[in-house]
Amino acid sequence: MIDDDHSAPLLRVHGITKSFAGVQALKGVDLEVRAAEVHCVLGQNGAGKSTLIKVLSGVHQPDGGVIEWQGEQISIAHPVAALGLGIATMYQELDVVDGLTIAENIFLGHERSAGGMLKVAEANRATRELLLRLGHGNLSPSTEVGRLSAANKQIVSMARALSHDTKLIIMDEPSAVLDSEEVRNLFRVIRELTSQGVAVVYISHRLEEIRQIGDRITVIKDGRSMAVGLSARETPTPDLITLMTGRAVANVFPARVPVPADAPVLIDVSDLTLRGQFTNVSLSVRAGEIVGLAGLVGSGRSEILETIYGARKASGGQVSVGGTRLKPGSVRSAVHAGIGLAPEERKSQGLILDEPVYRNVTLSTFARFARGGFLDERRERQVSLEQMQALELRPAVPERTTRTLSGGNQQKVLLARWLVHGTKVLLLDEPTRGVDVGARAEIYALIRQLAAAGTAIILVSSEIEEVIGLADRVLVIGDGEVLSTTYAHDIDERGVLDLVMKGAAA
Ligand SMILES: Nc1ncnc2c1ncn2[C@@H]1O[C@H](COP(=O)(O)OP(=O)(O)OP(=O)(O)O)[C@@H](O)[C@H]1O
Ligand SMILES: [Mg+2]
Structure with missing residues (x-):
C-alpha cells in the first residue's frame, strides 16, 4: 500500500553529507522510500543524485548522516554489502564488462555461483529467464556484451540487478540510453517489480516519465533535498522546475532565425x-x-x-x-x-x-x-x-x-x-x-x-x-x-x- 503513511519505510536517509577533494557533493540529503513504490529523485546536472545513489549502493562512504534500512540503522561498507541487504543498482555510467558474455556479466562474483565457480549451463539458463522477463528473449546469454547497443547493455545491467534477491532497485537515468519503445518496456518491468513489493528509486531528467511511472518525488538541489516525498501525479511541473533550479524556466526552444535566401x-x-x-x-x-x-x-x-x-x-x-x-x-x-x-x-x-x-x-x-x-x-x-x-x-x-x-x-x-x-x-x-x-x-x-x-x-x-x-x-x-x-x-x-x-x- 503506497498511501499508508504509517507503514515503516523500507529506507530512510537523513542528513547525508559527502565531500570529494574540493567539492561538497552532498550537503544534507533526506530521502524516504517505501516498499512497492517508485520514488523519483529529481535535480539538475551536478545536484548530487548519482553521489547519493553511490552512498546507498556502498560505492561511497558518507561523511555524515544516518541510513536506516527496514527500521534499523546501518552502514553500507561496500557494494556487495548493499546487494546482501537487497539493494541493487543500475549505474548511470553503464558498468557492464565488454569482454564478457551476457551471462558472465550477470553471474560472475554472484552468490549463486558456488565457490566463485560459474556453472555455465546454469548461468545461461538463468540468464535466458531474466532476459525473457525483461522482454528481451531475443538476446543470447553467450553474446559478448561489447557487441551490444547501449540499450541492450542497459538490459544486461537490469538483468543483473534482478538476479539478486532485491527489495530495492536503484536506476540512475536508465531511460537516457533507451528509445520510447524501450522505455515503455522498462516501465512494464518496473510495474511488475512494484506489484511484487519491490521498491524502485528512479532518476530521470524527463518529467513526463516521472508522471507516468512515479509515485513520489524527492528533489535535490546543490547537494540538499529541497522537498521529500511529493506526489508525483499532483505536483505541478512549474513547481518541480522551480524547486530544482531555483527559477522558472520558460520557453525552452529558442526563436528560429530565418535562413537568408542566398545562404549557400x-x-x-x-x-x-x-x-x-x-x-x-x-x-x-x-x-x-x-x-x-x-x-x-x-x-x-x-x-x-x-x-x-x-x-x-x-x-x-x-x-x-x-x-x-x-x-x-x-x-x-x-x-x-x-x-x-x-x-x-x-x-x-x-x-x-x-x-x-x-x-x-x-x-x-x-x-x-x-x-x-x-x-x-x-x-x-x-x-x-x-x-x-x-x-x-x-x-x-x-x-x-x-x-x-x-x-x-x-x-x-x-x-x-x-x-x-x-x-x-x-x-x-x-x-x-x-x-x-x-x-x-x-x-x-x-x-x-x-x-x-x-x-x-x-x-x-x-x-x-x-x-x-x-x-x-x-x-x-x-x-x-x-x-x-x-x-x-x-x-x-x-x-x-x-x-x-x-x-x-x-
Ligand atoms: N569522484 C568525484 N570526484 C570529485 N567530484 C565528484 C565526484 N563525483 C561527483 N563529483 C561532483 O559532485 C557533484 C554531484 O555530482 P553527481 O554526479 O552526483 O550529480 P548528478 O545529480 O548525478 O548529475 P547528472 O544529472 O548530471 O548525472 C558534481 O559537482 C560532481 O562534479
Ligand atoms: Mg548523475
Whole structure:
C-alpha cells in the first residue's frame, strides 16, 4: 500500500553529507522510500543524485548522516554489502564488462555461483529467464556484451540487478540510453517489480516519465533535498522546475532565425544508401539551417549521421560539402571538409573520461594549438575555459578529470569541442541526452546560436518534440526511408507518428 503513511519505510536517509577533494557533493540529503513504490529523485546536472545513489549502493562512504534500512540503522561498507541487504543498482555510467558474455556479466562474483565457480549451463539458463522477463528473449546469454547497443547493455545491467534477491532497485537515468519503445518496456518491468513489493528509486531528467511511472518525488538541489516525498501525479511541473533550479524556466526552444535566401548549401546528401539500413536518403542543408531527423528506434537515424560522417561506408549515393564530393567511408575526408559529429554515446564514442576536460574540448583540434611541434597547453586551457563558461559548464575548471563531471556536464564538454573546432557542418546525435531542464534550454540556445553563426546542422533525437522545436525543417524517417520533408512549423508530434505508423503499415 503506497498511501499508508504509517507503514515503516523500507529506507530512510537523513542528513547525508559527502565531500570529494574540493567539492561538497552532498550537503544534507533526506530521502524516504517505501516498499512497492517508485520514488523519483529529481535535480539538475551536478545536484548530487548519482553521489547519493553511490552512498546507498556502498560505492561511497558518507561523511555524515544516518541510513536506516527496514527500521534499523546501518552502514553500507561496500557494494556487495548493499546487494546482501537487497539493494541493487543500475549505474548511470553503464558498468557492464565488454569482454564478457551476457551471462558472465550477470553471474560472475554472484552468490549463486558456488565457490566463485560459474556453472555455465546454469548461468545461461538463468540468464535466458531474466532476459525473457525483461522482454528481451531475443538476446543470447553467450553474446559478448561489447557487441551490444547501449540499450541492450542497459538490459544486461537490469538483468543483473534482478538476479539478486532485491527489495530495492536503484536506476540512475536508465531511460537516457533507451528509445520510447524501450522505455515503455522498462516501465512494464518496473510495474511488475512494484506489484511484487519491490521498491524502485528512479532518476530521470524527463518529467513526463516521472508522471507516468512515479509515485513520489524527492528533489535535490546543490547537494540538499529541497522537498521529500511529493506526489508525483499532483505536483505541478512549474513547481518541480522551480524547486530544482531555483527559477522558472520558460520557453525552452529558442526563436528560429530565418535562413537568408542566398545562404549557400553547405552539405548535400543525395541518394545515400547503406544496404540493410537505409535507402536513397537525400537532403541538403544551408548555412544557418537546422534540419532534424525524426523517427522511431531502428529507423536508421543514427546510421544516416554515421554514414555522412564516413564512419560507415555508404553502398550508394554521395555526400558533398561545399561542392566537393567526400570519399565514402572516410572520416578523415569528412573532418577535412569541415564535418563534425557529436555522437549518441558520449562515453564510448566521444570522451576520454580519464583526461582533463580541456583535453577533451581541444581533442581533434590539436594542430591548431601546436606551435612548432609543442602543444601550447596554456592556450588550450584558456580556449577551453572560455567555451566552458559560455556553456555554463559546472565546475568551469579545465583541469578537472572529465569522469568526475556530472552526466549533463559531460555532454556540454562534447558540444564545447565543436564550438572550438569551428565546424561547417555539425551532426548532432541526441545532444541533450541526460541533460537537465535548465541546461537543456542553454544547449538549445547554443545550437541555434551556432546555426545563426553560419553552421549547417543535422539533428537526430528520439524526442520528437525536440526535433520539431529546434529544427527549421524536419525529415521523417521510417524504415530507412525519408517519408516526408516539411517545415518544422507545418508538423507536430502527432503528424510525425501518423507518418511513421502509416509507413510501418505500408
Ligand atoms: N569522484 C568525484 N570526484 C570529485 N567530484 C565528484 C565526484 N563525483 C561527483 N563529483 C561532483 O559532485 C557533484 C554531484 O555530482 P553527481 O554526479 O552526483 O550529480 P548528478 O545529480 O548525478 O548529475 P547528472 O544529472 O548530471 O548525472 C558534481 O559537482 C560532481 O562534479
Ligand atoms: Mg548523475
